[in-house]
Amino acid sequence: MNSMKRLFKDYYLFLAAAAVLLVLWEWLVRTDRIPSFILPPPSGILVSLYENREVLLGHCWATLKETILGFLIAAVAGVSLAVAMFFVKSVEKMVYPAVLISQTIPIIALSPIFVLWFGYSIWSKVAVTVLIAFFPIVVSTYDGLNRHDKDYVDLLRSMGAKRWQIFNKVQLPMALPSFMSGIKLAAVFSVVGATIGEWLGASEGLGYYSRRMSGSLNAEGVFSAIFLLSLLGMCLFGAAALAEKRMFKWKENRKDV
Amino acid sequence: MNSMKRLFKDYYLFLAAAAVLLVLWEWLVRTDRIPSFILPPPSGILVSLYENREVLLGHCWATLKETILGFLIAAVAGVSLAVAMFFVKSVEKMVYPAVLISQTIPIIALSPIFVLWFGYSIWSKVAVTVLIAFFPIVVSTYDGLNRHDKDYVDLLRSMGAKRWQIFNKVQLPMALPSFMSGIKLAAVFSVVGATIGEWLGASEGLGYYSRRMSGSLNAEGVFSAIFLLSLLGMCLFGAAALAEKRMFKWKENRKDV
Amino acid sequence: LLFLLNACSSADTPNQEAKGNLKKVSIMLDWYPNAVHAGIYDAIEKGYFKNEGIEVDVKMPAETNDPLKLVAAGRTDLALTYQPQVVLSRSEDIPIVSLGALVRHPLNHLMVSKNSPIRSPKDLEGKNVGYPSIPINEAMVKTMVKQDGGNPEKVKMTDVGWDIIPAMAAHKVDGISGGYINHEKILLNKEGHDVRSIDPVKYGVPDYYELVLVSSEDGLKKNRKLYQKFWNALAKGQKDVHDHPDQALNVLFKHENKEFPLDENVEKKSLQTLLPLMDSGKKPFGYQDLGSWKQVSDWLIESKMIKKKEDPKNAFINFEK
Amino acid sequence: MSLIFKNVFYSFTQQRQISPLLNDINFAAAAGEFVSIIGKSGTGKSTLLKLACGLDQPSKGEILVQDKPVFPGAAGYMPQKDLLLPWRTVMENLLLAPEIQQQKRQKAEEAKSWLKKVGLWDYRNAFPHELSGGMRQRIAFLRTLLTGKEVLLLDEPFGALDAMTKKEMHQWISSLWKDLNKTILLVTHDLHEAVFLSDRIIVLHPTGETEELEVKLPRPRSAVLTNEMAGLINILESRITNEQHETII
Amino acid sequence: MSLIFKNVFYSFTQQRQISPLLNDINFAAAAGEFVSIIGKSGTGKSTLLKLACGLDQPSKGEILVQDKPVFPGAAGYMPQKDLLLPWRTVMENLLLAPEIQQQKRQKAEEAKSWLKKVGLWDYRNAFPHELSGGMRQRIAFLRTLLTGKEVLLLDEPFGALDAMTKKEMHQWISSLWKDLNKTILLVTHDLHEAVFLSDRIIVLHPTGETEELEVKLPRPRSAVLTNEMAGLINILESRITNEQHETII
Numbered sequence A, B: 001m002n003s004m005k006r007l008f009k010d011y012y013l014f015l016a017a018a019a020v021l022l023v024l025w026e027w028l029v030r031t032d033r034i035p036s037f038i039l040p041p042p043s044g045i046l047v048s049l050y051e052n053r054e055v056l057l058g059h060c061w062a063t064l065k066e067t068i069l070g071f072l073i074a075a076v077a078g079v080s081l082a083v084a085m086f087f088v089k090s091v092e093k094m095v096y097p098a099v100l101i102s103q104t105i106p107i108i109a110l111s112p113i114f115v116l117w118f119g120y121s122i123w124s125k126v127a128v129t130v131l132i133a134f135f136p137i138v139v140s141t142y143d144g145l146n147r148h149d150k151d152y153v154d155l156l157r158s159m160g161a162k163r164w165q166i167f168n169k170v171q172l173p174m175a176l177p178s179f180m181s182g183i184k185l186a187a188v189f190s191v192v193g194a195t196i197g198e199w200l201g202a203s204e205g206l207g208y209y210s211r212r213m214s215g216s217l218n219a220e221g222v223f224s225a226i227f228l229l230s231l232l233g234m235c236l237f238g239a240a241a242l243a244e245k246r247m248f249k250w251k252e253n254r255k256d257v
Numbered sequence C: 001l002l003f004l005l006n007a008c009s010s011a012d013t014p015n016q017e018a019k020g021n022l023k024k025v026s027i028m029l030d031w032y033p034n035a036v037h038a039g040i041y042d043a044i045e046k047g048y049f050k051n052e053g054i055e056v057d058v059k060m061p062a063e064t065n066d067p068l069k070l071v072a073a074g075r076t077d078l079a080l081t082y083q084p085q086v087v088l089s090r091s092e093d094i095p096i097v098s099l100g101a102l103v104r105h106p107l108n109h110l111m112v113s114k115n116s117p118i119r120s121p122k123d124l125e126g127k128n129v130g131y132p133s134i135p136i137n138e139a140m141v142k143t144m145v146k147q148d149g150g151n152p153e154k155v156k157m158t159d160v161g162w163d164i165i166p167a168m169a170a171h172k173v174d175g176i177s178g179g180y181i182n183h184e185k186i187l188l189n190k191e192g193h194d195v196r197s198i199d200p201v202k203y204g205v206p207d208y209y210e211l212v213l214v215s216s217e218d219g220l221k222k223n224r225k226l227y228q229k230f231w232n233a234l235a236k237g238q239k240d241v242h243d244h245p246d247q248a249l250n251v252l253f254k255h256e257n258k259e260f261p262l263d264e265n266v267e268k269k270s271l272q273t274l275l276p277l278m279d280s281g282k283k284p285f286g287y288q289d290l291g292s293w294k295q296v297s298d299w300l301i302e303s304k305m306i307k308k309k310e311d312p313k314n315a316f317i318n319f320e321k
Numbered sequence D, E: 001m002s003l004i005f006k007n008v009f010y011s012f013t014q015q016r017q018i019s020p021l022l023n024d025i026n027f028a029a030a031a032g033e034f035v036s037i038i039g040k041s042g043t044g045k046s047t048l049l050k051l052a053c054g055l056d057q058p059s060k061g062e063i064l065v066q067d068k069p070v071f072p073g074a075a076g077y078m079p080q081k082d083l084l085l086p087w088r089t090v091m092e093n094l095l096l097a098p099e100i101q102q103q104k105r106q107k108a109e110e111a112k113s114w115l116k117k118v119g120l121w122d123y124r125n126a127f128p129h130e131l132s133g134g135m136r137q138r139i140a141f142l143r144t145l146l147t148g149k150e151v152l153l154l155d156e157p158f159g160a161l162d163a164m165t166k167k168e169m170h171q172w173i174s175s176l177w178k179d180l181n182k183t184i185l186l187v188t189h190d191l192h193e194a195v196f197l198s199d200r201i202i203v204l205h206p207t208g209e210t211e212e213l214e215v216k217l218p219r220p221r222s223a224v225l226t227n228e229m230a231g232l233i234n235i236l237e238s239r240i241t242n243e244q245h246e247t248i249i
């Protein structure tokens, strides 16, 4: 109850602004200033959401599965890669350019390759998600690891700490803030990844649903899927932000953050 | 001459790995383990690049224009927004969720809206670029601004510094490392943004070229465009990294980075 | 902000007075320029449009359904789209009207690999069919399987996004719906993947018009005369294509070479396939038959693609000769 | 009076519990007076200094700097950590306060002459991380001088200096300060330093109360530890240890 | 001998220029001996300590800790900054070295008793940023004790302590250290501290050379400044100032 109240207090401005925007939007569409088949009115989206709630729930679940799976793999792979790059300079020299290149390639152009390798299983969507989400994780983790204070390392070395102990007790905790920035970005990106993955070929999921609805010219359907995708992205970001907050609980009474 | 040598020394491992990969790739395609219309051999891509060099150069220039324009607007808008959020808490509460939402929406689903608002001018592509590139800038700048040390702020306040002087002399310089992380990401993303923008409707640019080549199953053409897009992304990232290095020249002899 | 954006993009709204008193007419193609558009480019090159006082602005879409929406929203004057989509959009209250039929028969055939055991639609039971995000393809496959005596419920349909050719070539699906006999089939053959195409008309799908020229209801009311002129010029261009296909193709190639060289062999074969399907016989070019519209409309209702039945009479017009 | 504390109380909230730190602090420093504050660790000496330069508000009571209620920027403040800006050279760090007051040009000469006086001229273009801890603290002290304020608040400025430089600095400060006519409030742990430099010494007790001790030695004072000084140091020591304190006259 | 420096040279490269810092350092500390190092700021005292715990290699010469060539982890090291890990509580910070040596369980009791002794038991679950500067330095000192090494290298450990606690700590250290039989190498600026605690004092000159001074006072030493101590302090002062140094016997 109390936390609901606080949430409201924190975001009432946003809620107010959103409400104004929604009313404006509804008005623009109702008065035919924007055609409803391009941008349906919020009320229409709500109705569509309610009417198709069961179907949408199923698709939502499918997308969530891909997103979470892709995000987890990206997190594990991204952190491992960043750590490997941090420990072995030659890995950095070899892999960093490749990681960069992987981001500059428009994924849709690669879709035939994805189809070739992964078919239309869940793994093609997971692969796209991983590809999109792991870049911010790698960059932010690697940047974070390189931002540690040399004096602390000296202190631990003076205690006879081994390489991995120094890593574990100093470098890793010091990389956490930057890492969490990356995780927050990646959480949002993995929803986008799953959506794009579904566009490359699928038979379920919100991305699939939105394309299908677009194909049958049902704008309300498209936007109700988009709404749910946004919601999903927001929830994942929120979860990551919450995890970050818990992780840095020790900072609570600290003035500088 | 000397810097070329150093560049080579820095990246010879990557170059070696890349060479091995290219040979493997060529072999895989030549022996028909991967159909060449899905993944063309590197040699084929090179030939296609050479044969269409003039056409490609024109498209390249078009994409570069959109990318740079979008990146600059995103940088200015992103930093302004982050600063506004940092100074006025209520702006943060109001805008941060909206910025987040903007990232969770699959852009291709919005293509008719973009066309409706921006037509087929260069601005529709720039708009997509801005939409994609400004998120990492906002998040990283805002995170960076919040990471300043309160003690320094106190010191400046004790000198009678005004809000903007504190910002200018302490908070901004302290946010720079995080900001530059965001800029590096954004540099890469803006190429992707321009590419997606061109898919939404264009008559020039590498994204347009690759999409059309894909439609006529000309894999060599698709990959030569991808190659150029990657190159563009790498160059922009490199430029950002260089700027970062110059900016932190004072750290040169410092052991902790 | 919204209005501002609207205002600044109003430069490309229709019917602006162009230089030399030419009326500007914009047309959005169904896809990137190819052989099917040879008539348009021929008419531009030969000045047929200019003779009618028209300056043509050709645009390309991002998505298959963008032309429909943007023509209805007044962002483009004319657009090329598919007959079933016109019926579909009218039932979704997107007010567009078909002005003439460019391609008179389905190009969209069901395709299976030549060496696959599938001979007729009912063999698809238990198989996987790919289609590119347009649900009408699903309806087509189901109708064909049912007509052939199979159980449509047993056919698995997968949305394969943009990549129907790789899906087929990499054997990730057993058949595809949504490929054109004048494009995908030719390309697949060129890559050494021979395919067998099954005409949907033979299995209960109405013989619909694959490509029609549409405008919005409002636009038609305001500019009927102008569009008639446009159509006349286009008909002249199409006649050139019919009489001298190679010459007309060369016009297209020349136009596209600047930014995007086309594969000439593919387009030549494509046009050979297209010409008989575009021929309206004794009727004027583009003539539309009420019967055809009725059939399509009934079929869409039957296959539950649309809920609201509209009078098919309002969906099209025929220009007087 | 350059600096006046009138019935100042300070408490802070930690984990929903109000902890009082300063209890009814009363003292004044005349123009040109040198006052030291000593006391155990954690008694709130740094907090008191922060109040004196307007960085924090007292829970109750009034603080006047040069007869006006205190505001940020009223006094020069040197915090306990050196807090040099790592991306600025020594010279740029020195000119931070002048920059803020928009007098960079006028103060540049002063900064140069100070650098030469403390023997750090060669380091004017060095970055803080290239200096030893002691050098950094000296630069931080110069930076405070260059604020040009009448009242200087120093939080253990010589804590990181080596013994000899510290002695030198003591001599300087005591000679300079009379000429410059600055009022100085110094927090220190070094009782000898307090006795050598101050006109008055304030002992801050863990209970949040204070007592005062006047140093009635003539100036200039001997650099060598005299008997009188040793006596004062002994008194101070007993005051800090002894919790039941009586007022000392 | 617990710690031996044999012909140790150290120089570093800065802007392509080689700057020598330590020149032919020779000294040894016997087991259980207390040796202090004093000298001006920037003479390389901290650097010498880093060499002694194997964090850096000398350019020339040999360093032995307990008769073996030095390696990281051979001696307990307390750096000049407190360097407490900000995300660990006081207790967790104390157990850092035991954790690394995988003796967390065994040392927990010892850590607790130390916390109680120094009066910081109430802060065992506090985070470093919740402590005052002095408290932090004390925790850092305890952390060094808990490394359990025979040789302790302390870089100005009491610099940030208040006068009284400093005195208390001096008493402690001097009493404890005999019982524990630890060899201590202490860098300090406080000449009185050096004289009170050390068996031997090494003066490090800016030229990179050293001279030694034996403190032949009986233990336990008086907490009050005696004449003998004052005499030694005066000698040290003159040594530090006077650049032409002769060997003192």
Ligand SMILES: Nc1ncnc2c1ncn2[C@@H]1O[C@H](COP(=O)(O)OP(=O)(O)OP(=O)(O)O)[C@@H](O)[C@H]1O
Pocket (backbone or CB within 6 Å): D012, D013, D014, D021, D040, D041, D042, D043, D044, D045, D046, D047, D048, D080, E129, E130, E131, E132, E133, E134, E135, E162
């Ligand atoms: N706003 C606050 N919130 C939480 N704790 C505070 C606050 N202000 C002061 N304290 C606490 O009060 C105590 C005294 O702090 P202060 O730094 O003023 O002591 P000090 O006398 O300067 O100590 P030292 O001699 O060690 O520097 C510390 O334990 C500190 O954590």
Ligand SMILES: Nc1ncnc2c1ncn2[C@@H]1O[C@H](COP(=O)(O)OP(=O)(O)OP(=O)(O)O)[C@@H](O)[C@H]1O
Pocket (backbone or CB within 6 Å): D129, D130, D131, D132, D133, D134, D135, D162, E012, E013, E014, E021, E040, E041, E042, E043, E044, E045, E046, E047, E048, E080
């Ligand atoms: N590897 C190095 N690179 C650059 N400079 C160095 C290096 N090692 C030492 N120095 C320089 O040598 C000088 C002495 O450093 P050190 O910290 O050892 O002095 P110190 O005697 O401990 O000084 P203080 O008493 O102020 O702590 C400093 O100016 C430092 O910048």
Ligand SMILES: [Mg+2]
Pocket (backbone or CB within 6 Å): D045, D046, D047, D080, D155, E132, E133
């Ligand atoms: Mg303090």
Ligand SMILES: [Mg+2]
Pocket (backbone or CB within 6 Å): D132, D133, E045, E046, E047, E080, E155
């Ligand atoms: Mg030192």
